[in-house]
Each structure stands twice: as structure tokens, then as C-alpha cells.
Amino acid sequence: xxxxxxLLQQQQxxxxxxxxxxQAIALLQYSAQELASFLEARALENPLLEVxxxxxxxxxxxxTTYREKQNDINGIASETGTTLEEHLLSQxxxxxxxxxxxxxxxxxxxxxxxxxxxxxDINEIAVISNASPAKVEECxxxxxxxxxxxxxxxxxxxxxxxxxxxNGEGSPLAHVIVKGFFSEFAEKKWKKxxxxxxxxxxxxxxxYDLMQKLNPRPGADFYQERAAYLVPDVVADCVNGQWxxxxxxxxxxxxxxNDDMFHSLTSSGDEQxxxxxxxxxxxxxxxxxxxxxxxxxxxxxxxxxxxxxxYFFAEAKGQLMPLTMKEVADCLDIHESTVSRAVxxxxxGTPFGTFELKSFxxxxxxxxxxxxxxxxxxxxxxxxxxxxxxxxxPVSDQEITNMLKKNEGLVxxxxxxxxxxxxxxxxxxxKRKRF
Numbered sequence: 001x002x003x004x005x006x007l008l009q010q011q012q013x014x015x016x017x018x019x020x021x022x023q024a025i026a027l028l029q030y031s032a033q034e035l036a037s038f039l040e041a042r043a044l045e046n047p048l049l050e051v052x053x054x055x056x057x058x059x060x061x062x063x064t065t066y067r068e069k070q071n072d073i074n075g076i077a078s079e080t081g082t083t084l085e086e087h088l089l090s091q092x093x094x095x096x097x098x099x100x101x102x103x104x105x106x107x108x109x110x111x112x113x114x115x116x117x118x119x120x121d122i123n124e125i126a127v128i129s130n131a132s133p134a135k136v137e138e139c140x141x142x143x144x145x146x147x148x149x150x151x152x153x154x155x156x157x158x159x160x161x162x163x164x165x166x167n168g169e170g171s172p173l174a175h176v177i178v179k180g181f182f183s184e185f186a187e188k189k190w191k192k193x194x195x196x197x198x199x200x201x202x203x204x205x206x207x208y209d210l211m212q213k214l215n216p217r218p219g220a221d222f223y224q225e226r227a228a229y230l231v232p233d234v235v236a237d238c239v240n241g242q243w244x245x246x247x248x249x250x251x252x253x254x255x256x257x258n259d260d261m262f263h264s265l266t267s268s269g270d271e272q273x274x275x276x277x278x279x280x281x282x283x284x285x286x287x288x289x290x291x292x293x294x295x296x297x298x299x300x301x302x303x304x305x306x307x308x309x310x311y312f313f314a315e316a317k318g319q320l321m322p323l324t325m326k327e328v329a330d331c332l333d334i335h336e337s338t339v340s341r342a343v344x345x346x347x348x349g350t351p352f353g354t355f356e357l358k359s360f361x362x363x364x365x366x367x368x369x370x371x372x373x374x375x376x377x378x379x380x381x382x383x384x385x386x387x388x389x390x391x392x393x394p395v396s397d398q399e400i401t402n403m404l405k406k407n408e409g410l411v412x413x414x415x416x417x418x419x420x421x422x423x424x425x426x427x428x429x430x431k432r433k434r435f
Contacts, residue, residue, distance in 0.1 A: 024290040028297060029341035032233055035291075036253050042287065048280045049287070050256040084116070084151075084222035085109050091146045104129050105139045108152075112143075116151045116219025117159070150218035157182050163214045173199060174207050188431045201435035232349030234302040234357075236313070243313055245302045247295055248349070255291070257284055297334070301342045304328050305360045312360070316352040320362050320376045379420050381408060386426055391434040397421065 030038060036051075043051045082090075088109055097105065107129050111120025118140060126133045143152040149166040153159035160178050176197065177185050184193050190204045233252075236245050262281065265273050305328065311318040325339040332339075343357035362375045382400060389395050395403070397417045404410040404417075418428075426432075 023286065024293055025341065027290045027294045028338065029344045030294075031345035032231065032251050034345075035294075039253055039255060039287075042283075046280045046283055048258045048262055048277065049284050050258055051253050052256060082222065084112065084114075084219050087222055088143060088146050088151070100131075101139065104131055104135065105143065108136065108139050108143060112152060112219065114219060114223035115217040116148070116153070118143075118152045118154050148215065148218040148221070150215060153218075156216055159216065159218065160211065160214055163218075164210075171207070173197070173203060174210060177204070177207055188433075190435065205435045230347060230354055232347040232354050234298060234346070235349040236302070236306055238313075238351070243306045245299055245306065245348075247299065252291075252295075255284070255288060257281075297338065297342050298346060300332055301328060301339055302346075302348055302357060304331055305348070305357065309360055313350070320360065322375075323361050325361055375420065378404070378410060378412065379424055381410075382417060382420055383424055383426070386421070386432070389432075391432060394429040394432040396429045 027035065027038070039049075039051045043049045085106075089106070092102070092105070104125075107125055108118070108120065111118055111125065113119050122133050122136045122140075125131075126136050129136070140152055144162055146152075149163040150159040151162075153162055157178050161175065164174055164178070177193070181193055181197070184190075185204070185207075190201055194201050194204055231251050232248055234245050235248055236243055238244075262277055265277055305323070306313055308323050308328065308331075309321055312320050325343075326336045329336040329339045343361075346357045348355050348357055348360075362377075381404060385395060385400055385403060397414045400417050400421075401412060401414045404412055421428075
């Protein structure tokens with residue numbers, strides 16, 4: 001056995017993840033907002049890097065940063081109307097409550113969440129406000145008499161009962177069901193419930209219809225949520241019958257290089273400063289290259305999506321064809337994961353709406369012929385079948401499976417139908433049944 005010790009040379013090929021490659025991969029999957037945040041952070045580390053709104057010249061006075069510009073846009077959403085607290089306080093009759101009672105009512109209102117439910121602790125509020133628990137309960141009761149009906153309830157059952165009492169529609173049976181049999185009622189175990197209460201299924205169906213008129217979130221209309229502004233990353237236009245894509249100018253921040261600082265400091269003769277600046281200059285170059293690669297990849301992927309979904313664009317939100325990320329990746333000679341990163345939180349603007357790039361990918365469903373249908377098409381068919389069913393005898397998932405095969409030639413399992421139905425937010429046949 002040869003156990004010699006010595007120096008050996010061996011040549012091998014291997015792929016290593018460099019910092020620059022890792023950066024390029026990260027930038028590709030960033031949304032516009034995430035990229036803006038990333039560039040702002042890099043600008044703090046690199047004095048030679050300048051971040052400015054796209055289209056603004058480096059020589060022009062820099063009045064606002066990209067982040068400030070976004071904040072100005074989002075500031076529009078902060079213009080609120082009447083808040084729930086203001087609405088409730090405005091209903092209190094002047095002079096009816098003393099100052100300490102008004103203060104206690106305000107404290108109780110502060111414990112009502114955005115849906116209108118009281119989430120506080122009576123005893124805790126009593127200690128904080130130096131009042132008795134009974135007084136806090138009294139204030140909560142006063143609030144529950146205000147509009148909107150159901151406000152200040154501690155749970156869904158109390159919310160519904162308050163509305164039943166207020167609307168004058170609360171039959172004794174409705175109160176009995178909500179108070180003592182709410183779980184069975186919600187789960188539609190109506191046959192058992194009808195037998196126990198000695199009433200007909202038709203009467204329980206009437207209570208169910210009444211409940212549909214009530215509001216389970218009475219405070220939601222006053223909740224001022226910041227509006228989400230959806231700005232497309234890519235825009236598609238039809239010119240002379242040909243669809244073309246281009247990046248949205250102004251959606252992404254532009255980066256610039258501070259030449260004045262670079263030349264003034266490199267001419268100082270300080271070797272450490274020159275070495276530092278050269279590293280930062282190289283960092284800027286890699287960053288600029290990564291952004292260009294990111295934009296090129298997104299454009300190519302968006303262009304290929306339009307090419308692979310001709311019916312959707314030709315008919316303005318027409319039929320989606322089965323399309324996978326691997327198919328697009330093979331056409332562009334890139335990896336499937338690159339396509340996945342390119343479409344993550346990216347949006348395509350069209351003359352007929354803005355769509356998430358990811359929404360154009362749909363798995364194929366086999367048919368009795370050689371063709372295939374997209375899952376989006378199948379979901380529409382399922383929704384249509386259920387929409388036209390007899391609610392007294394709703395179709396089961398297996399019946400939908402049989403109907404799709406017979407009428408549309410689609411080969412799909414019952415479990416897949418159930419999955420698509422749940423994704424559409426449609427209940428099972430037993431819970432859709434009317435009596």
C-alpha cells in the first residue's frame with residue numbers, strides 16, 4: 001500500500017456562489033418597494049452611490065428622495081373621515097353624562113377593535129379609571145345602544161343578539177338558537193337542531209336567512225386602512241396588432257455615481273482612501289449591472305408570458321392557457337427558479353387592468369382529447385355549475401367531476417374539485433343546502 005506524503009495538483013470544476021451572484025439573485029426577486037429600500041440602505045454604506053427618483057438628473061437639485069416620494073403618495077391614504085370613536089362620541093347626548101363618566105366611556109371605546117368588538121377587561125379598566133366594575137359594565141351597555149347596531153359586543157353571539165333586539169326582528173326562536181345552539185346552527189347540523197327544538201327545517205332556514213342580513217363586523221366601515229397603491233412594474237401595449245412590453249419609468253429609483261467626490265478624494269494621494277474608493281466604485285458597478293440584468297430578465301419573462309397567453313390579451317381578459325414556469329424558462333434558456341424570482345410580486349399593466357405576473361401561470365388539466373385546460377378555466381366552470389344548481393339538492397363534488405367529464409371532456413378527480421371549490425370560497429354541498 002502506497003502511503004507517500006507530498007504535494008499533489010488536481011484540476012476540478014465546481015460552481016461557487018460569489019457575493020456578486022448572490023446580489024444579482026436577490027435583486028431579481030425584490031419588488032419595486034423592496035429594491036428601493038435596499039438601494040437606500042446601500043447608499044448609506046457607499047458615499048459614491050446616489051439614489052434618486054427615476055428620470056431625475058444627477059445634476060438637478062435633489063429635492064426629495066425616492067423614499068420621500070413614496071411617502072408623499074402614501075400620505076394621500078391618510079386622509080381619513082370620521083373615526084369609530086368620533087362617531088360613537090357624537091351620539092352621546094350633551095349633559096347626560098358627567099365628566100368622569102365621559103372619561104370612562106372614552107376608555108371603554110379605546111378597547112373596541114376595528115371590527116367593533118370590545119376586547120378589553122372590565123376589571124382592568126375599572127382599576128385604571130378608578131371606577132367600579134359595575135360602572136364600567138354600565139358604560140359598555142350605553143355604548144352598545146349606539147349605532148351601528150352590534151357595536152361593543154364581546155363576541156359574535158352577543159353582536160347578533162344586539163342587532164336582533166335593535167331591528168325588532170328577533171323572534172324567540174332566533175334568540176334561543178343564537179344563545180344556546182349557535183355552534184350547531186353555524187355548522188348546519190339543522191336536522192338534529194330541528195328535532196331538539198321541535199321546529200321545522202323551514203323555520204331554521206328562515207332564521208338563517210335573517211342572520212344573513214346582520215353585520216358580523218359593525219365597526220369595519222369606520223376602520224381607516226391605508227389604501228394600497230398598485231403600480232405595475234411592466235406595461236404591455238398593443239401597437240399595430242403587436243404586443244410590446246416596457247418597464248414603467250418612475251416606478252424604480254435610479255442610481256448615480258458621485259464623480260466629484262471620487263475625483264477629489266482620489267487626487268488627495270491618501271492610499272487608504274484611494275483603496276476604499278476603488279472598492280466602492282467596483283461595488284457601484286456591480287450594483288448597476290445587477291439592476292440592468294434584473295430589468296432585462298423581467299422584460300423577457302413578461303414578453304414570453306404575453307406570447308404564451310394570446311387569447312387572454314387578444315380578447316381583453318380572455319381565456320388563460322395552461323402555462324408553467326418551466327415552459328417559460330426553457331424558452332428563455334434560463335432556470336425555472338429565475339422565472340419564479342422574476343415574477344415574484346411583479347405586476348403587468350395592460351389597457352384592461354393590472355395583473356400579477358404570477359397569475360398567468362396555470363397548471364394544465366387533462367381532457368379526453370389531446371388538448372388541456374387551465375386550472376383557472378376549471379374553477380370558472382365549477383363556479384358556474386354551483387351557481388346554477390338547485391339549492392334544495394346541491395351537487396356534490398363527485399357529481400361535478402362527472403359533469404365536467406361528460407360536458408367539457410375534462411379528466412379531474414373529486415379531490416381536485418374539492419380543492420378548487422375551497423379555493424373559490426364555496427362551502428360543501430351539505431352546507432349549501434336550503435330547506
